[in-house]
Amino acid sequence: MGRPFNMPSGLRSLLAVFIVIAGCSGGGSVVGTPPPQNPPTISALSSISAVAGNNSVTISWNPVSGAASYNIYRSLSSPVTKNTGTKIAAGIVGTVFSDATVTNGTRLFYVMTSILSGVESAESTEVSAVPGSTGTISGKILYEDKEIGPTGFTGKTIMKAVRYATVDIVDANASPTSLPLYRTQTDALGVYSTPTATGSTTVYVRVNSQAMPGTSTSAITVTNLASAKYGVPSQNFTLSGSANVNLVISTTNTAGGAFHILDVMTTGYDFVNDLSGAYPAVPLNAFWAPGNPNGTFFCVGCAAGDGIYVLSQTGGDTDEYDDDVLWHEFGHVLAHNYSIDVSPGGAHYLGDSGYDLRLAWSEGWADFFPGAVKTWLKATNPGLLSIRPGMTLTTYVDTSGSNGFSFDFGNPAANTNFYYSSNEAAVAKVLTDLQTLFTMNDIWDVFAGIKSNLSPATDPVNLETFWDMWIALKTPDLATLSQLNAIYSGRAIQYSADNREPNDTVATAKTITEGLSQDHTIYPFSLPGVDKDYSKFSVTADSEYTITTSNLLNGADTYLRILAPDGITPIAENDNIGNVTYTAPFNCDALNNDVCHENGNDLLASRSILTSQMTRSFGSGTYYVEITSTPTSSPTSSRPLSAGKYGSYSLTITSP
Amino acid sequence: MSMVFYFRSLVLVLALAAALSASSASGASPMHSKPKPPVQITIEAAQAGPAPDSIKPGDVVDLIVSAVAFVDTDAMTITVAIPESAVVISGNLSWTGPAKRGEKKTLPITVRVPQKGTGDIKAEMSIRRDGRIAFSATARYIPGETKKLKTEQTRPLKKDSKGEDVIEYR
Numbered sequence: 085m086g087r088p089f090n091m092p093s094g095l096r097s098l099l100a101v102f103i104v105i106a107g108c109s110g111g112g113s114v115v116g117t118p119p120p121q122n123p124p125t126i127s128a129l130s131s132i133s134a135v136a137g138n139n140s141v142t143i144s145w146n147p148v149s150g151a152a153s154y155n156i157y158r159s160l161s162s163p164v165t166k167n168t169g170t171k172i173a174a175g176i177v178g179t180v181f182s183d184a185t186v187t188n189g190t191r192l193f194y195v196m197t198s199i200l201s202g203v204e205s206a207e208s209t210e211v212s213a214v215p216g217s218t219g220t221i222s223g224k225i226l227y228e229d230k231e232i233g234p235t236g237f238t239g240k241t242i243m244k245a246v247r248y249a250t251v252d253i254v255d256a257n258a259s260p261t262s263l264p265l266y267r268t269q270t271d272a273l274g275v276y277s278t279p280t281a282t283g284s285t286t287v288y289v290r291v292n293s294q295a296m297p298g299t300s301t302s303a304i305t306v307t308n309l310a311s312a313k314y315g316v317p318s319q320n321f322t323l324s325g326s327a328n329v330n331l332v333i334s335t336t337n338t339a340g341g342a343f344h345i346l347d348v349m350t351t352g353y354d355f356v357n358d359l360s361g362a363y364p365a366v367p368l369n370a371f372w373a374p375g376n377p378n379g380t381f382f383c384v385g386c387a388a389g390d391g392i393y394v395l396s397q398t399g400g401d402t403d404e405y406d407d408d409v410l411w412h413e414f415g416h417v418l419a420h421n422y423s424i425d426v427s428p429g430g431a432h433y434l435g436d437s438g439y440d441l442r443l444a445w446s447e448g449w450a451d452f453f454p455g456a457v458k459t460w461l462k463a464t465n466p467g468l469l470s471i472r473p474g475m476t477l478t479t480y481v482d483t484s485g486s487n488g489f490s491f492d493f494g495n496p497a498a499n500t501n502f503y504y505s506s507n508e509a510a511v512a513k514v515l516t517d518l519q520t521l522f523t524m525n526d527i528w529d530v531f532a533g534i535k536s537n538l539s540p541a542t543d544p545v546n547l548e549t550f551w552d553m554w555i556a557l558k559t560p561d562l563a564t565l566s567q568l569n570a571i572y573s574g575r576a577i578q579y580s581a582d583n584r585e586p587n588d589t590v591a592t593a594k595t596i597t598e599g600l601s602q603d604h605t606i607y608p609f610s611l612p613g614v615d616k617d618y619s620k621f622s623v624t625a626d627s628e629y630t631i632t633t634s635n636l637l638n639g640a641d642t643y644l645r646i647l648a649p650d651g652i653t654p655i656a657e658n659d660n661i662g663n664v665t666y667t668a669p670f671n672c673d674a675l676n677n678d679v680c681h682e683n684g685n686d687l688l689a690s691r692s693i694l695t696s697q698m699t700r701s702f703g704s705g706t707y708y709v710e711i712t713s714t715p716t717s718s719p720t721s722s723r724p725l726s727a728g729k730y731g732s733y734s735l736t737i738t739s740p
Numbered sequence: 741m742s743m744v745f746y747f748r749s750l751v752l753v754l755a756l757a758a759a760l761s762a763s764s765a766s767g768a769s770p771m772h773s774k775p776k777p778p779v780q781i782t783i784e785a786a787q788a789g790p791a792p793d794s795i796k797p798g799d800v801v802d803l804i805v806s807a808v809a810f811v812d813t814d815a816m817t818i819t820v821a822i823p824e825s826a827v828v829i830s831g832n833l834s835w836t837g838p839a840k841r842g843e844k845k846t847l848p849i850t851v852r853v854p855q856k857g858t859g860d861i862k863a864e865m866s867i868r869r870d871g872r873i874a875f876s877a878t879a880r881y882i883p884g885e886t887k888k889l890k891t892e893q894t895r896p897l898k899k900d901s902k903g904e905d906v907i908e909y910r
Contacts, residue, residue: 250901447775
């Protein structure tokens with residue numbers, strides 16, 4: 085308030101009138117005759133900032149309505165209050181204050197209060213700053229990767245950039261729970277840079293096992309099994325002027341595996357961006373710790389968290405440097421996020437041709453994926469490959485000390501260990517050949533199209549789904565369809581009508597001779613449609629006949645009906661031999677780690693007996709057999725989710 | 741099997757195992773695991789107790805070699821190779837024949853381990869298809885191998901700029 089002074093009487097009267105008018109407009113009080121009132125209240129500041137400078141910190145704020153002045157409190161520690169802080173400024177007006185009583189490099193914490201008529205508000209939100217002359221800390225961060233050959237690690241190593249990883253500048257003397265002073269991120273070359281204030285603070289640079297590739301806003305994070313990230317720090321140094329700090333994470337560093345996992349996943353993100361035009365919108369977590377014996381797998385809903393779990397058995401199998409194993413699991417992540425994956429999961433062994441079609445599709449896709457990534461890398465950024473020069477890109481290598489194993493999914497042997505849609509290697513081979521003849525973008529379109537067109541899935545998703553979606557989305561002409569069929573039939577997968585078609589009616593039934601086996605496919609003669617295979621055979625009255633389907637392949641599940649010579653009257657029918665019903669939960673194979681119901685063992689074959697009593701009743705003549713795929717659900721039968729709607733079978737009619 | 745565990749990791753692993761066990765009961769999605777070769781072989785002491793690191797040169801040990809193929813095969817071969825200075829007291833060092841998927845074949849072997857040195861005993865299995873080895877696997881048993889229990893020093897958790905935990909490995 086101003087000091088009293090002697091005022092001329094005329095001016096005093098004029099001022100009195102003005103004050104009365106102003107007071108009325110402001111709320112009705114009259115100067116000289118104030119009514120009794122409660123002490124005023126004043127709001128705390130809501131907007132305050134602190135900007136470090138060289139030997140100073142500038143505090144600025146937005147004014148509080150009605151405030152006459154402000155106080156500023158400061159402390160070396162947080163939280164600062166009116167009671168714990170030092171009041172460094174009192175009764176100040178305006179919206180800015182410069183604190184020049186600071187030491188460069190020392191973090192200071194500030195709060196402010198508002199003052200009205202001697203009443204002080206509560207504290208504002210707290211701000212902090214580290215004063216100092218400005219500088220830049222920059223550098224490059226690399227990690228050491230292991231080169232892989234067909235039989236495991238070659239012994240050579242490759243230096244690669246730690247890409248898009250978060251980098252912290254940490255006060256070396258601060259409590260472990262303190263936040264870093266600054267944060268930045270490496271680029272695609274592993275280069276980072278951050279402006280800093282300088283002073284006498286001892287700091288270090290730390291790169292963390294978390295990355296946000298390219299323009300992604302979804303982080304990839306590698307943690308141990310207790311959700312702590314891995315960090316690799318530099319040596320300590322004083323934060324004075326600019327500094328260049330490079331880091332190299334060697335394979336002997338315990339955290340090295342985490343940064344390799346991070347890099348493999350980062351490449352996966354880049355690949356997705358190239359395929360879909362956008363980085364994944366879903367964060368990805370990988371859980372890895374030296375000594376983890378629990379296998380490598382992708383899991384959603386596991387209590388430790390959703391993500392990829394990476395095996396690292398001390399003295400045994402470790403996967404943190406196995407690119408193909410990690411990309412296999414990344415393939416599962418993509419199937420979960422971009423397509424539909426309804427596989428029952430569990431252990432799976434190469435060479436088994438009788439798996440649940442959902443499992444074979446899921447694992448076949450994941451088996452194919454590492455080769456697809458490497459093919460893309462070779463074309464776009466070969467420096468990111470970790471394989472021995474000249475090595476086949478489709479060769480999958482799972483190192484394990486000196487006993488690792490490898491398998492070329494682009495060239496599996498041509499035998500029944502690697503045939504059929506119920507075999508994961510066959511599925512991978514089909515996808516590899518499609519990538520060669522068409523493009524990875526074509527495959528991605530169909531893979532992602534499954535989700536966009538069929539979600540939520542009502543039918544099992546398997547290789548048949550992929551085939552159907554390819555036909556629907558790509559509408560191949562006859563020549564292209566022939567090329568597609570050649571690729572699939574190269575693995576003994578027939579998604580085409582057999583040469584007895586059309587035989588979808590009694591009128592078009594084809595003759596089958598007693599004692600001779602006939603091979604059929606369950607696939608419509610023309611799409612869209614449902615296949616029915618009619619066969620006819622001669623019957624002698626009073627004789628008995630057995631009609632059987634067998635050699636069921638590619639997930640076939642047959643349903644058999646026998647019709648009388650009128651072609652209408654059903655005489656006998658059967659879904660599964662022995663009238664076994666396979667409904668969820670399916671019979672599981674305890675020898676195969678409980679992979680549930682399998683194909684390939686003729687469990688879903690059909691058999692009906694035309695008894696001598698029946699043939700006596702209906703007489704000699706031509707009888708008919710109708711074979712269809714077992715419906716997914718009906719009062720008398722159901723096709724297991726493990727089976728398919730297509731497939732192949734043999735039909736046999738015998739008579740004792 | 742080597743059992744050198746990092747203590748800290750072991751604790752974390754046990755926690756994970758408990759968590760995963762709990763998750764299976766709470767309806768977690770299936771685990772999508774990596775592909776495995778359809779052959780699996782192990783070699784271990786027949787009696788409970790004599791771990792490899794407790795065996796001294798000159799001791800007689802009973803070993804069991806177990807091999808499983810996870811595909812049907814009519815040409816499975818198991819061979820066991822022992823150091824020159826070891827003596828086979830009983831048992832066959834090889835077997836060839838058919839095996840059904842999941843069927844376990846075992847070879848019991850009694851061996852006097854080397855008087856000097858600690859040569860390892862190696863077991864190998866393979867399955868053939870069309871005259872060629874389709875898949876193979878090996879296992880080793882190292883008598884007298886010294887196992888050291890290595891414990892990792894507990895490291896303080898730090899914070900990153902999001903306030904999340906970081907463990908530093910310099």
